[in-house]
Amino acid sequence: MLEIVAGFLVIWICVILYWRARLVESKAHPLPPAFPGLLPIIGHTHLLLTNTSTLWRRIKRFSDYSLEKGGLIYGKLGFRESLYYFITDPDDALLVANTCLDKHFLYGFAKYWLGEGLITGSGNHWHRHRQLLKQSFSLPIINGYLEVFNGQSRKLLSTLEGSAEKGKFIPTAQIKRFSLGSSYLTTFGKASNGEKTIQRYMKATDEMLCLVMERFQKVWLHNEFIYTLLGYKKQEADLLECREEVANEISQTKKSFFNKIHDQSTYIPYQPLIRLILEQYTTNQFTDYEISEELHTAIVAAYETTAGSLQSILVMIGSFPKVQEKMYEEIMQVLGADRDVDKEDLRKLVYTEAVVKESLRLLPTVPMIGRYIDRDVKLKNYTLRAGSNCMIFTCGLQRHSSWGPDVDEFRPERWLDPATLPPYIATDGAFSFGKRSCLGKTYAMTALKVAVAHIVRKYVITGDYTKLKYQLDITLKPYEGHDISLKRRS
């Protein structure tokens, strides 16, 4: 009997100590406004348990509410009611992005595929790799890829041709092929089994990303034991088989690189990422496993984002005929009727670049970035508590009031005069900002400009962005209203 009473007493004391600690903490670091709909025990978790299109609409409400409340709100997610901050204030966003460099735990779900590559890695490992890889994404290297981007764009034109003059169609498959083809070739320099390898890799990557998203949404799958028990680990293992095929590609390239075999079959006129990394391998900067992690990371980072962006950009261009004609005039003036895009042209395609940027502002492919708050972070009006998580809404920042009264309008001209842009770094967030911003920004902008220039030169695009509907599958993907039609210009 005495033992039972003592047991209850201990539990009671623990509960009191826990609540006291929470009270002290909430007094020291009061919370910003809460997102409506907070329930006991599960917090806002019930809002996650839905399909990915409704999920996106709900997450957008978090972002809008954060903007409405001055840039910072909180919510609770998961069965342990983890504290989440949702940020849309530009100064606070930049401070957090530069202070808390560790990613949200969701990124960890992709580690079976990406390991500790740049997107998922953290700490010193990430920092060292970021320093080593920076040069591989510099302008001179990217300019060397123009041949790939032009070649893949021409291939894209030939796959689109079958749908020209035939009314509306959805160009997702063609665009994804363009994006993966480009990133595979700039990463590996070649695809041993050609189209077959690219298609298999594309399918496996799509499935891998779906699995990560499913695990995030179904909170019970966060538990490793349940995840394995329900057969998901087996699905991971099946997908990894495709990586084996690519592993052969890596070891072949390594052999020819170190044996300095430069015959017809291995000659590549540009510097694919694998060669740039192998140069650092010779000085023991990377291990074999790390090489593979970074190569897969580069492809995953480039593929979905570039494909999703190009799809949205085409719909935007198709929705604004006057903008499209202005682009066409610029493209014809710079490139003429049939020439490929070279590095000098890229500088001159100023309006085309503004159209790409404005499309990505209104229709971002990566609408938020997640970070773990590993220390107390003092913001303008609140202090974020160590041990919590945060979501920085780049989609909200790109519609922040500092863009002006025409914030919701598609107006590429705003990018032509930098003096009219908001005075914050974080409001231009399509490629994130701060120390962990996108390493492939120049790569992506170049690939997009080249593809858009080829398409607009050949076709008049028609689309309707007001009908666009998106779902959140790690990146934002349109599932409705993304059909376009193409009319040949001559």
Ligand code: HEM
């Ligand atoms: C339109 C296309 C792209 C968009 C919108 C985009 C956007 C982003 C964003 C928002 C982040 C930050 C993610 C986060 O912190 O959660 C990021 C990171 C990254 N991106 Fe991109 N990206 C694009 C294309 C590319 C390409 C083409 C590459 C490589 C060839 C690339 C490589 C990376 C890498 C390596 C990181 C991780 C950087 C780090 O944590 O140090 N991205 N990207």
